[in-house]
Amino acid sequence: MNLTLKVWRQKNPTDHGRIETYEARDIPSEASFLEMLDIVNERIIETGGEPIHFDHDCREGICGTCSLTINGVPHSKERGITTCQVHMRKFRDGDTIWIEPFRAKAFPIVRDLVVDRSSFDRIIAAGGYISVRTGSAQDANSLPVGKVEADEAFDAAACIGCGACVASCKNASAMLFVGAKAAHLNLLPQGKPEKDRRVLAMVRQMDAEGFGNCTNQYECEAVCPKSISADVIGKLNRDFAQAAVKEAVS
Amino acid sequence: MLKGNHKMNPLGKALLQFWQSSIGRKIIVAVTGAMLVLFLLGHVAGNLLVFQGKEAMNDYAQFLHTMLHGQGVWIARIGLLVAFGLHIWATISLTIENRAARNARYAYDNTVQASKSSRIMIWSGMTVIAFVVFHILHFTVRVSPELANLPDTAYAAANPGEARHDVYAMVIKGFKNPLVTLFYIVGVSLLCSHLSHGIASIFQTLGIRSRKSAGFEQKLGWAISIALWIGFLSIPLSAMFGILKENPKPHHKAEISPPPASVQVVATSQG
Structure with missing residues (x-):
């Protein structure tokens, strides 16, 4: 496949940044999207240029x-997958692909396509945890959890904290992430005692980080890989x- | 902004934090929005009495101005003004934050499922503010003398010593100007666009939307928006195209007692 890439290049956090154009020739259609970028980067390095910086780790959609x-x-228009799970066969020969961070x-650009998502970590540190050790996995019948609650909590817990929700939102709101992380703990017996404190702390940290509303x-929800x-x-x-009501009257 | 916070009592501090939080202001938007939607439903239902004729419309207007010894209309007006003001204040402050949060735009802009109406909320809302100001000057303050001096002659004849405004005639006269009617069409259409996203959003912001109820809530939002659009616009269009007549004679002849000759002259001179 031959493709034209329009890629955001930015040297450092203070650089203005710009879109640069790359011709990606002879890309195998069975390559993943990140493998395509690897191939392009190898060619850039061979010619003495600076490779395109991007974040990646597990390359199997879970990290x-x-x-x-x-x-x-x-994560592209393909539903329910991360960028690393996108394959080049989803594009057509001759396509122009725009790649931006x-x-x-609240996600400042570090370099090129790499952004700093530590604001998510600070939201988790504000309340996305259980304060006491809840022990190892125990006998299934010793702590009954309803099927509906268990399913809802599990669906919420599927969040991998990638930040696509923020990136897609017209207001750069982190509500899907915070909602998922809070729901995952609030729905289960281990998380319930700290529910109110957790929700207030996480929402206030979310606001303080400069996410939108x-x-x-x-x-x-349309772009969430999970x-x-x-x-x-x-x-x-x-x-x-x-x-908030309980806090006001107690 | 939070200076001196340590001196506040816990309730005051909690209220201030609610006010300053994103979700707190969104809840204010939802609650005031719900109040305004309920008002609109009452407003359209009352206004549609215009199709029942002059007497029904003017009786209704008189009722609004005399209920609770004349206090009722002011209670409603102050309540609406507070709701409208809070709704505008909270949405503008949230929108300013939203623009700041997405400080860099995508070179390749794309939208997956957000409706067009949901993306122009601030603009449809701003137009509605302008429309509401015009509408109040038009029919409540009545800045045009042509619409201000319209006594209900039939009522005055039947109730000597009493007078009331002829709202029915005012509405029909008020929509004879095509530019006015056009502005009403634009204003009401954008209001209904605003509501097609806003009504369903009320449920989500108040935390009463779920996978099971989401479809119903969105359809309810559309249904109310369409009903309000048809209901409100039926009046200016009927007035402009002569479906509503200023002096409906044959149909209502039996219901109203014939006015004295002197009054008759005044009434026909208006037509």
Whole structure:
């Protein structure tokens, strides 16, 4: 396959950055998207240029490290997968592909396509945990959890914290991420005792990091590689309202 | 902004934090939005009385101005003003934050599933503000003398010593100007676009949307928006195209007592 790449290049966090054009020739259609970038980078290095910097790690869709906004959609327009799971056979010979970083004020660009997502870590540090050791996996019947709650918690826990929700949101809101992380713990007996404190702390940290506010357009749920539903945002709104009222009157 | 916070009592601090938080302001938008939607439903239902004729419309207008000894209309107006003001204040402050949060735009912009209406909320909202100001000057303050001096002659004849404004005639006269009607069409259409996203959003922001209820809530939002659009615009269009007549004679003849000759002259001179 022969492709034209329009890639965001930015030397450092303060550089203005620009779109640069690369011709990617003879790319095998069975290559993954990141392998395609590897091939392009090898050729850039051979000619003495600076390779395109991008985040990647497991390359099997479970670590949440890869990012990239491909033709305006985080992780590409393919539903329910990460960038590393996208294959070049999904594109056509001769296509022009726009590759940009995940854009948000709370995700400052480090270099080229690499962004700093440590704002997510600070939200988790604010309340996305259980304060006491809950022990090893125990006998299934010793701590009953309803099937519905278990499924909802598991769906929320599927979040890999990649940040595609923020990148797709017109307001760069982190509500899907925070909603998923809070719901995952709030739904289970181990997480319930700290539910109110957790929701207030995580939402306040989210606001302090400079993420935008949800306007219920659900772009996040469409691009989430783990297909997490915007239901978790509704739940976060509900849990926050309850916690705020309890805080005010207690 | 939080200076002196340590001196505040816990309730005050909690309220301030709610006000300053993203979700807190969104809840204010949702609650005030719900109040305004309920008002619109009452407003359209009342206004549609215009199709029942002059007496029904003017009786309704008189009722609004006399309920609770004349206090009712002011309670409603102040409540609406507060809701409208809070709704505007919270949405503008949230929008400013949203623009700042997405400080760099994508060179290749793409949208997967966000509706067009959801993406122009601030602009449809701003147009509605302009429309509401015009609408109040037009029919409530009545800056045009042509619409301000319209006594209900039939009522005055039947109730000597009393007078009331002829709202029915005012509405029909008010929509004879095609430019006014055009602005109403634009204003109401953008209002309904705003509501097609806004009503469903109320449920999500208040945390009462789930996978099971989401479809129903979105359809309810569309249904209310379309019903309001048809209901509100039926009036200016009917007035402009002469379906609503200023002096409906044959149909209502039996219901209203014939006015005295002197009044009759005034009424026909208006037509």
